[in-house]
Every structure is written in C-alpha cells, then in structure tokens.
Amino acid sequence: MKMVDNLIRTSMQEYEEYLRDESRLAGTAQSISFPKDENEILEILAALSQDKIPITVQGARTGIAGGAAPESGHILNLNKMDQILGLRYDENLKTFLLKVQTGVLLSEIREALLKKTFAVSNWSQKSLDALELLKNSRTYFFSPDPTETSASIGGMVACNASGARSFKYGSTRKHIEALRIILVDGDTIFVRRGEHKTQGRSFIVKTESGRTIEGNVPKYMMPNVKNASGYYVEDDMDLVDVFIGCEGTLGIITEIDLRLLPHPKYIYCLTTFFTSEDKALKYIRAVREKEEKPASIEYFNHKALNLLREQKKSKPAFSDILDMPDHFHTAVYVEYHGDLEEAVTNMILEASKAIVACGGREEDTWLALNTQTMQQLHAFRHAVPESVNLLIDERRKTEPNLTKLGTDMAVPDEQLEEIIDLYNTCLQKEGLDSVTFGHIGNNHVHVNILPRNQDDYAKGKSLYTKWASEVIKMGGTVSAEHGIGKMKKTLLKEMLGEEGINEMKALKALFDVDFRLNPGNLF
Amino acid sequence: MNIIVCVKQVPDTTEVKMNPETNTIIREGVESVVNPFDAFAIEEGLKIKDVYGGKVTALSMGIPDAVQMLKEILALGVDDAVLLSDRKFAGADSLATAYALSLGVKKINDFDLIICGKQATDGDTAQVGPSLAEKLGISHCTYVSHIEEIGSDYIRVKKLVDDGYEIIELSLPAVITVEKGINRPRIPSIKHFKNALEKEVLIWTTADVAADSQLIGLSGSPTQVVRTFIPQYNKEIQILEGTPDQQAKDLMEKLAAENFLGCE
Ligand SMILES: Cc1cc2nc3c(=O)[nH]c(=O)nc-3n(C[C@H](O)[C@H](O)[C@H](O)COP(=O)(O)OP(=O)(O)OC[C@H]3O[C@@H](n4cnc5c(N)ncnc54)[C@H](O)[C@@H]3O)c2cc1C
Ligand SMILES: Cc1cc2nc3c(=O)[nH]c(=O)nc-3n(C[C@H](O)[C@H](O)[C@H](O)COP(=O)(O)OP(=O)(O)OC[C@H]3O[C@@H](n4cnc5c(N)ncnc54)[C@H](O)[C@@H]3O)c2cc1C
Numbered sequence: 001m002k003m004v005d006n007l008i009r010t011s012m013q014e015y016e017e018y019l020r021d022e023s024r025l026a027g028t029a030q031s032i033s034f035p036k037d038e039n040e041i042l043e044i045l046a047a048l049s050q051d052k053i054p055i056t057v058q059g060a061r062t063g064i065a066g067g068a069a070p071e072s073g074h075i076l077n078l079n080k081m082d083q084i085l086g087l088r089y090d091e092n093l094k095t096f097l098l099k100v101q102t103g104v105l106l107s108e109i110r111e112a113l114l115k116k117t118f119a120v121s122n123w124s125q126k127s128l129d130a131l132e133l134l135k136n137s138r139t140y141f142f143s144p145d146p147t148e149t150s151a152s153i154g155g156m157v158a159c160n161a162s163g164a165r166s167f168k169y170g171s172t173r174k175h176i177e178a179l180r181i182i183l184v185d186g187d188t189i190f191v192r193r194g195e196h197k198t199q200g201r202s203f204i205v206k207t208e209s210g211r212t213i214e215g216n217v218p219k220y221m222m223p224n225v226k227n228a229s230g231y232y233v234e235d236d237m238d239l240v241d242v243f244i245g246c247e248g249t250l251g252i253i254t255e256i257d258l259r260l261l262p263h264p265k266y267i268y269c270l271t272t273f274f275t276s277e278d279k280a281l282k283y284i285r286a287v288r289e290k291e292e293k294p295a296s297i298e299y300f301n302h303k304a305l306n307l308l309r310e311q312k313k314s315k316p317a318f319s320d321i322l323d324m325p326d327h328f329h330t331a332v333y334v335e336y337h338g339d340l341e342e343a344v345t346n347m348i349l350e351a352s353k354a355i356v357a358c359g360g361r362e363e364d365t366w367l368a369l370n371t372q373t374m375q376q377l378h379a380f381r382h383a384v385p386e387s388v389n390l391l392i393d394e395r396r397k398t399e400p401n402l403t404k405l406g407t408d409m410a411v412p413d414e415q416l417e418e419i420i421d422l423y424n425t426c427l428q429k430e431g432l433d434s435v436t437f438g439h440i441g442n443n444h445v446h447v448n449i450l451p452r453n454q455d456d457y458a459k460g461k462s463l464y465t466k467w468a469s470e471v472i473k474m475g476g477t478v479s480a481e482h483g484i485g486k487m488k489k490t491l492l493k494e495m496l497g498e499e500g501i502n503e504m505k506a507l508k509a510l511f512d513v514d515f516r517l518n519p520g521n522l523f
Numbered sequence: 524m525n526i527i528v529c530v531k532q533v534p535d536t537t538e539v540k541m542n543p544e545t546n547t548i549i550r551e552g553v554e555s556v557v558n559p560f561d562a563f564a565i566e567e568g569l570k571i572k573d574v575y576g577g578k579v580t581a582l583s584m585g586i587p588d589a590v591q592m593l594k595e596i597l598a599l600g601v602d603d604a605v606l607l608s609d610r611k612f613a614g615a616d617s618l619a620t621a622y623a624l625s626l627g628v629k630k631i632n633d634f635d636l637i638i639c640g641k642q643a644t645d646g647d648t649a650q651v652g653p654s655l656a657e658k659l660g661i662s663h664c665t666y667v668s669h670i671e672e673i674g675s676d677y678i679r680v681k682k683l684v685d686d687g688y689e690i691i692e693l694s695l696p697a698v699i700t701v702e703k704g705i706n707r708p709r710i711p712s713i714k715h716f717k718n719a720l721e722k723e724v725l726i727w728t729t730a731d732v733a734a735d736s737q738l739i740g741l742s743g744s745p746t747q748v749v750r751t752f753i754p755q756y757n758k759e760i761q762i763l764e765g766t767p768d769q770q771a772k773d774l775m776e777k778l779a780a781e782n783f784l785g786c787e
Contacts, residue, residue, distance in 0.1 A: 038536065082581060171618065320707070322707065322709070322710065323707075331747070345720070348713065348716065349717070351713075352713045352717070355713070362713040362714040362717065363712050363714045364712075365712045365713045365714075366710040366711075367598065367710065367711045367712060367713055367716050368711075369595045369598060369711065369716075370556070370595060371535075371554060372535075372556060373710055373711070377710075378711065
C-alpha cells in the first residue's frame, strides 16, 4: 500500500497541464501517476480497482482530438516508460524489429536509428548481436511521421497516426508487429501479427493468467479510405489491428514491436505550381496512377499560397520562403524514394511529363535533390499550418473565443474532384475565410476554416457537420488521421450508425467490463 | 558576361563534431554540402546571367565525390561544371588551392568575372578568393554584399566593412567574394534538371592543366599546421549589488582597476 501511495499523486493543482492535450480540450481528474514499468502499472490498477475509478491513459499529449484529456478519475501517464528494449533481425520479414516501451518518443526512435546508437545496458546478448548487424547494414527507419515528433509511440499506435509519407508506406498500423497490453483488470495479453487472428469476425484470445476472452469484432464494413475512425475490423484479421487505433479504450499498451524499413538511398522532392486548381487536380490523378508511386502527394490551394505570400511580407520568420510569381495559383508536392539514382531520376522525368500534359510548365517547379533543399521544401509545407495558427492568434486578440475549424476527412479516389468542389462551393457561398492543404494523395485534405467573428464560427461549425454527412454518403471517413477522441463522437455515430457503435461497445465490454478505460473516447 | 564561380564541397556544419583527441573534424557519416557561402556566389552568377546573358561555369577542386555536388549545381541552370581532381592536388593549403584554381581558370579562359564565397565553412581562412586574383594578376574585392552596377569593362560593388560599407569599382575581369544574404539562392527546376542530365561534369587532372608539381598539393603548401585546438576563454561573471548609483560606482572602479578606462 505504501508503495502505491508514492505512485498515485492527488495534488492535482501541481499537474494542471496534464488535464489537457493539444486539442486544448481541458477536463478534470482527482489523481495522476507516472509508472516506470509494468509492475508499477499493476500496483496502480489494483489500487484503483477498489473504487472502480475511471482511468485516462496519456502518452505525450500531442493528440488533437482530446483523447488524452481526462473526463474524471485517474490519469495514467506513460511518459516514463521510455526505454528502447531490444532489437532483432527477422529472417522471414527480412528486416529489423525494434522493441520499445510505450512512452518512447518518435524523435528518440528516429535519432537512435539514424545514429545507430542505443542505451544498451539492459539489452540481451541477442539484441546486442542484432545491433552489430544493424551497424554493419545500411540505415533503417520507422516510416510513420505525424509531423509532431514529440508524440509517443504508444500514442501513435493508439491513434494509428499517419503523415505525408503514409501515401506510400501506410499508417502506423502497417509497421506494428506485436503489442503487449495490460487490461484494466490487471491481466495481460500479447498479440502478434500473423499469429493471433480472428476467424471471420470471431476471436479467442488467451491472457497471461490463462483466462480466455472470446467474442466478436463489429460487423460493419470499413470505408475503403485512409481512416482513423472507430475500431478497425475485417474478416480473418490480425487481432493486433483491433488494438491499433482503438484510442486506448480496450487496454493499456505497454510494449510495441516495430517493423523497420531500409531507408531509401535517394529522395527527390518536387513542388509544382499550376495556374489553376483544375490543372493541379489532373496532375494529382496522373502521378498517383503511375506505376512508381510517390511516397507522398501534398496539396496547397491558392488561399494557402496567398496566406504564405502575406506572412512573408510581414513576418521575418517567413522571409526565407522563396518568391512565388503571381501565376503560381495551386501547388502540389510529391516525393520520390528509391535506391538507384537512375530510377528516381526517371520518376521525376515521368512526373515532368504529367506536369506538361496537365497544362503545367517545367519552369514552375522546385526540385530538391539533396537534404538541404528537401528541408527547404518541408519548411514551406510546415509554414502553412504555422501561418494559420499565427493568424488565428491575431484574431483571438479581439475575439478571444475563436478557434480554427480544421477538417480531417477523406473520401474514395473517385470523389476527389467532387469533394474539393463541395468544399469550395460551400466556403464561397458562406463567405468564409479558409485555407486548404494536406495529404491529397489519399483524398485527405485539411480544410482550415478561419473565422473572423462568432458569426463565421457558427457558420463554419454547421458546414463541418454538413461536410461530414456528405463525406459519409460518398463512402469516406470523418477522421482519416487525427482520431475521434472526445471531439468527433457525434460524427462517428453518424458514420457507423447506432448499431455499429453498439457493436463497438460490446467488444469493449469483453476487455473492460465496467467501461473504466478512457471514458468519453469514441462513444 | 561570362562568369566563373568557385565552389568548395564542405562537411555540413550543422553536424560538425571535433575529435577531442586529435582536434580534427570528424568527417565519417557527415553529409557533404556546397559551402554555404558558395551557394550565394552561384546565385549571384545566375542572376547576372539572367540580366546580361553569357555563361556561368562552376569550378571546384576536390575529391571525385564532388561530381555529385556539381551535377546538382548544373540543375540550377549553371552552364558548365569543372572539377579539378587528382591525388596530386591533395593536401593543399590556401596558396596551393588558389594556384590550382588559377590553372583551371586559365584553361576555361573566357571569363569576365570570378565569384567566390566569402569563406569556406571548414577551412575558414577567406584567403582563396584574393590569392586567386593575385595569381591571375587581376583586381579583387572581398565581402561584397551587393552588386551596384555592371558596365562593359567595370563592376561597382558594395563592400561591407566594420562600421558601414564602401562602394568600390573594379575593372573587369575581376574576382569578388560574396557575403551570405546577398541574395536568396534559387531551387533547381525540372527544366534545368533535364538540361543538366545532358551534361557531363568535366574532370581535369594535374596533367590537364599542366600544373607545376612544386606548387600543388602538400609540396606546394607552405602552411605548417603545428596544432589545432578549440580556444578556451576564461570568463568570469560578477554580479554587482546595491542601489543603481552604488552599482554604477562599483562598475567604474572595477573597470578602472582592470585598465579598461584608459586612465588610472
Ligand atoms: C502540430 C501537430 C501536428 C500533428 N499532425 C498529425 C498528423 O499529420 N497525423 C497524425 O496522425 N497526427 C497528427 N497529430 C496528432 C498527434 O501527434 C498524434 O495523434 C499522436 O499519435 C499522439 O501521440 P501522443 O503520444 O501525444 O498521444 P496522446 O495525445 O497522449 O494520446 C492520444 C490517444 O492515445 C491514447 N494512448 C496514448 N498512449 C497509450 C497507451 N500506451 N495505451 C493506450 N492508449 C494510449 C490516449 O489515451 C489518447 O486517446 C499532430 C499533432 C500536432 C500537435
Ligand atoms: C589550419 C588549417 C589546416 C589545414 N590542413 C589541411 C590539410 O592538412 N590537408 C588539406 O587537404 N587541407 C587542409 N586545410 C584546408 C585547406 O587549406 C583549405 O580548405 C583550402 O586551402 C581552402 O581554404 P579555405 O577552406 O580557408 O577557403 P576560403 O579561402 O575560406 O574559401 C573562400 C572561397 O574560395 C573558394 N574555394 C576555396 N576552396 C576551394 C576549392 N577547393 N575549390 C573551389 N573553390 C574553392 C570558394 O569560393 C570559397 O568560398 C587546412 C586548413 C586550415 C585552416
């Protein structure tokens, strides 16, 4: 008991920042803990179980859907579970697998892999041998990149995070081999891809204490788009996939086996400016249908470019952005990866043909052949959301309650032009200020509505709901990468229906009978 | 207007680490980049060409690896690229480097202006530009922050000095070395990238430029590196207390005691 008293802290006024995440949604909690290992988690769970106290799991709190903001009860913050535990080479997968604790940050994983340097004092001989092999091999990397590198790996798994390069490499899900999960009752399960599967939609899983958990995953069909809304399901699926993207509602992820990829030897990046949106959209279709897929396809509409032009004039921080002549209307960024210079050069030449065929000009391009220029193009990309935040901060000086309204919806490939047209028409009709940018390769753009006053804000909110309904009708998703959290629950219900939500709840009840874990998330 | 831009390949400075035992730069695993000052030199050359026409040639002395860097420079719209590369050039100090470059310039032959970076971020001496001008017997100006005017046989430039700037006119041909920030370097376009694919980087050996073996590489380098080290500064911070008047008085006394005020 003494031990637990040290672990669970109740002086919440000292921990006020932990009541929020990056969504700025703030909640309340009565206690918080920072366990360092599984044993400490078990002690904490045992103490909390007496009064059936609800628990909110936290990673690095960079989530933007409110998933890590508590409603009440206890905050289980996993930042201190920050060890990289080991490495192995898998002969079947022909790659390295890195075993990490949940709280390790994406930036730490990246740095360690780039330098091939790890804190190895607790590593097994097998891991050390694998490290020797890694050191003598080319560079390997973990591809998911939700731009915010201070995210924890557990948070990324819980949200199935993705980023620009997910167009080629897929979301976090594709790079997870196995998970160790502590259930709210203190039992533990381990699920490995290929080993633990459902039969149709039914499954049986054994816990470490020998108990079997048996039941069904929901029956709904997943939209055929990039998606981070609700439990992932399909027939004969890997159980590990149910836990990836469950937003912490099924169990507490403690250890994760990550699949690494060989880092491409050549990365060429290309920003192309078109004189109209139509031409840009044609080009997007052309490049994504080529045999050699780009690693990413990103989009900036003319309002995004105009905002950058404005910021460049007035803010020294943006003065390094290169001049964009007036005829630069819409921009598309693509990135090509490969191991042979000739192959990547050919990809650029193919893209070049598409540019000309779609009415663009080879002169109106920025091509990065080395890391420095690539960083310049990436800085250009980051400057768009940064500018949006600056603009909103300025407007909040006179209208403190304003926030931006950012969408995260995706539609199937066929509906690309239709969805862009819908966004444009509605925004124009309502006379709203906005910028649109993002992962257009997956028909997944972020429309950022920039309200000037409360009236705009109300109009923006109702547009948001209207778009969600239209996107659902098109067979799309209400959240493609940020997750549902506590902020998009009504949209999820609209997407999956009452029955879908009930099936999700039934699955949750198998792992968390009293609904104590992450209350308020998803439903 | 034909322009030669001298370009050096250097280790990426955001990554530079020193070996604490030998006090030399650790080059393993560090990416090589265009000397950042030289990126401004290239852009200045291209800007002049955009207005006056003519040709821009990039000239570098370095290891065969530098071909990759020069190919990327061609994709910026530079017309030709030459690499002086030969084991016999290795170990050059700034004098031998300037000599080798001067041979390259003479072989290129047709030029009105040579643009160098202000300095290289690794060697850092800022001597190569002026030495090159001396070897060629032409005028030069360092620390150029703006080109004011170009005439048929002169160039007028703004040169940064400690407490302002000077406007200097040089007769052409001449060498100038440019400051960071003189312009904003462009990014390659597909158009120039495609043109560059058609081009070869010329590689010239010591024989190709008929170099005097006594003046190149180690034997042509009178600089003896006795020791390199990271300078140590013995800084001491004192915080004065008391009323503002008292603090001002204490400060004056302390400065006087250390002879900072030029009087006893
Ligand atoms: C500027 C910015 C840009 C972003 N861009 C992107 C983007 O492009 N793509 C994208 O996908 N995301 C993006 N995000 C969102 C965010 O970075 C990701 O969602 C990230 O995965 C969250 O990780 P975290 O460690 O901060 O998790 P938290 O915010 O702490 O938690 C997120 C959710 O995961 C749960 N959770 C965390 N750890 C565990 C665990 N061990 N077990 C069970 N549940 C757990 C939490 O309960 C919560 O529901 C962005 C965020 C910011 C601030
Ligand atoms: C103390 C010391 C010890 C050194 N020891 C060695 C050694 O043992 N072996 C060795 O190989 N080198 C050595 N060097 C490096 C070598 O002397 C210099 O790198 C070289 O002479 C150029 O001088 P810099 O780097 O100071 O160039 P700077 O004079 O600072 O360069 C100014 C400009 O000249 C041009 N330029 C300079 N170098 C080249 C080039 N190679 N090709 C094309 N243009 C160029 C560029 O436009 C550049 O911006 C040493 C340097 C120093 C300072």
